[in-house]
Amino acid sequence: MSTHTPHPDLPPPSSSVGVVGWLRGNLFSSPLNTGLTLFAAYLIFLTIPPLIEWAFLKADWTGQSREACTSGGACWVFVNVRFDQFMYGFYPETEYWRVNLAFGLIVALLIPLFIEHFRKKSLVVAFILFGYPVIAFYLFGGGIFGLVEVETAKWGGLMLTLILAIVGIVASLPIGIVLALGRRSDMPIVKSVCVVFIEFWRGVPLITVLFMASVMLPLFLPAGTHFDKLLRAMIGITLFQSAYMAEVIRGGLQAIPKGQYEAAEALGLSYWKSMGFIILPQALKLVIPGIVNTFIALFKDTTLVLIIGLFDLLGIVQLAFTDSNWLGYSIEGYVFAASVFWVFCFGMSRYSQALEKKLHTGHAR
Amino acid sequence: MNNHLGKSCTYGKSDQILLSRYKQISKGEFATMNKLHVIATSVALAAAVSTTTYAGARVDAVKAKGFVQCGVSTGLPGFSSADDKGNWTGIDVDACRAVAAAVFGDANKVKFSPLTAKERFTALQSGEVDMLARNTTWTLTRDTSLGINFTSPNYYDGQGFLVSKDLGVKSALELDGASFCIQAGTTTELNLADYFRANKMSYTPITFDKSDETVKAFEAGRCDALTSDQSQLYALRIQLKNPGSAMVLPEVISKEPLGPVVAQGDDEWFNIVRWSLFAQLNAEELGVTSANIDKMKSNSKDPNIRRLIGLEGIKGKGLGLKDDWAYNVVKQVGNYSEMFERNVGMGSPLKISRGLNALWNAGGVQYAPPIR
Numbered sequence: 001m002s003t004h005t006p007h008p009d010l011p012p013p014s015s016s017v018g019v020v021g022w023l024r025g026n027l028f029s030s031p032l033n034t035g036l037t038l039f040a041a042y043l044i045f046l047t048i049p050p051l052i053e054w055a056f057l058k059a060d061w062t063g064q065s066r067e068a069c070t071s072g073g074a075c076w077v078f079v080n081v082r083f084d085q086f087m088y089g090f091y092p093e094t095e096y097w098r099v100n101l102a103f104g105l106i107v108a109l110l111i112p113l114f115i116e117h118f119r120k121k122s123l124v125v126a127f128i129l130f131g132y133p134v135i136a137f138y139l140f141g142g143g144i145f146g147l148v149e150v151e152t153a154k155w156g157g158l159m160l161t162l163i164l165a166i167v168g169i170v171a172s173l174p175i176g177i178v179l180a181l182g183r184r185s186d187m188p189i190v191k192s193v194c195v196v197f198i199e200f201w202r203g204v205p206l207i208t209v210l211f212m213a214s215v216m217l218p219l220f221l222p223a224g225t226h227f228d229k230l231l232r233a234m235i236g237i238t239l240f241q242s243a244y245m246a247e248v249i250r251g252g253l254q255a256i257p258k259g260q261y262e263a264a265e266a267l268g269l270s271y272w273k274s275m276g277f278i279i280l281p282q283a284l285k286l287v288i289p290g291i292v293n294t295f296i297a298l299f300k301d302t303t304l305v306l307i308i309g310l311f312d313l314l315g316i317v318q319l320a321f322t323d324s325n326w327l328g329y330s331i332e333g334y335v336f337a338a339s340v341f342w343v344f345c346f347g348m349s350r351y352s353q354a355l356e357k358k359l360h361t362g363h364a365r
Numbered sequence: 366m367n368n369h370l371g372k373s374c375t376y377g378k379s380d381q382i383l384l385s386r387y388k389q390i391s392k393g394e395f396a397t398m399n400k401l402h403v404i405a406t407s408v409a410l411a412a413a414v415s416t417t418t419y420a421g422a423r424v425d426a427v428k429a430k431g432f433v434q435c436g437v438s439t440g441l442p443g444f445s446s447a448d449d450k451g452n453w454t455g456i457d458v459d460a461c462r463a464v465a466a467a468v469f470g471d472a473n474k475v476k477f478s479p480l481t482a483k484e485r486f487t488a489l490q491s492g493e494v495d496m497l498a499r500n501t502t503w504t505l506t507r508d509t510s511l512g513i514n515f516t517s518p519n520y521y522d523g524q525g526f527l528v529s530k531d532l533g534v535k536s537a538l539e540l541d542g543a544s545f546c547i548q549a550g551t552t553t554e555l556n557l558a559d560y561f562r563a564n565k566m567s568y569t570p571i572t573f574d575k576s577d578e579t580v581k582a583f584e585a586g587r588c589d590a591l592t593s594d595q596s597q598l599y600a601l602r603i604q605l606k607n608p609g610s611a612m613v614l615p616e617v618i619s620k621e622p623l624g625p626v627v628a629q630g631d632d633e634w635f636n637i638v639r640w641s642l643f644a645q646l647n648a649e650e651l652g653v654t655s656a657n658i659d660k661m662k663s664n665s666k667d668p669n670i671r672r673l674i675g676l677e678g679i680k681g682k683g684l685g686l687k688d689d690w691a692y693n694v695v696k697q698v699g700n701y702s703e704m705f706e707r708n709v710g711m712g713s714p715l716k717i718s719r720g721l722n723a724l725w726n727a728g729g730v731q732y733a734p735p736i737r
Binding site: 082085090211214219221226308318322325328330 | 451479481483491
């Protein structure tokens with residue numbers, strides 16, 4: 001007796017697999033999509049080849065002066081010649097190692113935090129929060145252990161952008177948590193202080209805060225007292241961002257079901273313990289996208305210090321445009337600044353997504 | 366000059382950079398800033414009035430700290446900018462260096478505070494900077510209401526015209542019916558309207574948001590002429606693909622005297638800042654340069670030169686400085702001509718001709734009282 005052997009499956013029609021299938025499914029599935037695809041392809045054709053030609057094929061890369069730019073494309077010589085200045089501002093060249101060391105140190109300190117089974121993470125975090133700022137402050141500013149003093153007026157470029165952003169991020173998160181908790185507190189004075197603080201700082205634009213710090217404050221201070229301009233900007237940015245951070249975190253706190261609060265109380269946990277062990281870990285996890293969003297906004301907002309005469313990355317690039325030896329290369333400068341900002345913001349965004357995935361423990365659908 | 370907040374005071378040229386930034390900010394914030402500026406000004410006034418300083422306080426403070434803190438712009442070609450080594454250069458920067466040379470005998474004893482147009486007067490009033498050399502136009506309002514004193518213009522600027530050489534025009538009066546590329550929101554527009562009305566000519570304005578766009582439009586031939594402050598026109602001209610194809614017309618239709626400013630209350634300091642520039646102008650007039658001043662010092666018989674160098678006459682007594690104060694200024698910063706040519710003139714990429722800034726005996730208006 002012959003056994004029935006089913007006929008082997010036929011391969012799917014060639015039009016539904018491989019490249020052709022993908023194209024049909026994704027790009028040409030309907031007349032409308034076909035039209036849109038063709039339109040998009042046309043736009044890409046219009047913009048990308050000239051861009052590549054300008055930025056790479058016809059660009060000039062090496063040289064010392066504008067005479068080196070003869071090919072008609074981008075003049076990266078401009079960025080090349082000024083690269084150190086874009087990175088370090090007016091920081092003395094012989095002291096660059098201090099900046100590199102300080103930023104290298106923070107990267108080295110952050111690495112253990114990414115190692116899954118590293119035990120003493122809390123020690124490292126404590127050091128980053130309390131020990132590192134002191135070390136970094138003296139490395140940047142000098143003035144002790146034979147380090148040459150470098151006044152903050154000489155800090156600039158990417159270095160200044162990163163300092164402002166890191167200080168803002170590190171300081172605004174804890175302040176924001178405290179404010180968010182305060183706003184939801186039952187104690188009337190604490191609550192109203194937090195509400196007033198948050199609403200005040202959210203109600204004014206950052207640009208006014210910076211103006212206030214740089215233009216008005218000196219007039220109120222007694223003559224002769226000079227408050228470092230960078231410090232004023234840092235305080236302004238931190239207070240401003242803390243208010244935003246507080247509202248993001250409050251969103252997380254409100255999303256936690258009431259049962260969690262009650263359960264924590266039923267266990268007999270004190271306020272700080274219930275917040276620290278039950279509520280905040282859940283709330284912060286929920287609002288990671290919001291927090292990172294605020295960080296990215298903060299990072300980009302640092303460019304506003306330009307209006308008070310501090311040269312962050314964008315400021316120093318714009319200053320370079322005004323060197324009469326390099327007039328007319330603003331596009332190259334802006335493209336460079338934009339790419340640096342993009343790399344940092346994209347990095348933050350990817351990190352937050354990775355973090356969300358790692359902490360993904362059941363709420364996502 | 367730009368006047369983007371719609372107020373009666375005018376702002377410095379580097380506002381163009383700022384202006385482009387402000388454009389990105391919402392109107393609501395504009396209003397806030399505007400108000401803030403009003404408050405700032407009134408507080409500044411109060412502060413200026415209430416501050417009681419004895420004469421010479423600023424000079425003493427400067428001498429005690431050992432350097433001059435000088436407010437400059439956050440970047441304006443030829444006036445103050447940083448080269449690729451991070452050194453500040455420009456005609457305004459040299460004004461500060463000249464003062465440092467006069468006071469300390471060392472032009473490098475100066476620290477620069479880059480200031481935006483809004484901050485500049487506060488910085489001066491609050492004593493954050495000792496002097497301001499920040500392409501600041503001398504006007505009656507500023508001179509009388511801000512508690513500040515203008516020393517003497519180190520650069521006479523004014524609105525001018527850039528035209529294509531192909532147009533074959535030699536004077537602005539031949540521009541009847543022409544179209545003009547203008548940056549929006551600046552008093553340039555108003556000056557242009559005044560000038561054409563006064564000369565009974567017609568024109569078509571084409572306005573743009575940013576100076577780059579204005580140049581691009583001019584280059585593309587969308588307008589016959591471009592109008593802006595003359596010092597700007599030269600900087601814009603370099604950005605053309607072929608700078609030789611355009612020329613700046615000789616007419617200047619507005620007055621923009623730019624010069625160093627000090628806070629009121631210390632006339633000694635005012636004198637020092639003012640005479641540092643006068644020393645450079647006198648040196649040019651007498652043919653003394655940084656190169657030949659040493660030779661002049663040892664063998665010149667001309668009493669004018671000997672007084673300038675501090676060998677006879679009043680020397681440094683009147684200013685409370687060392688006898689060789691003017692020698693140091695000229696030796697280290699150069700005379701006015703050297704300073705001008707190096708930063709904005711033929712020795713620089715800007716190639717601005719002396720024009721109004723020539724000495725009084727060479728067709729310009731730069732005139733310094735004699736040192737005697």
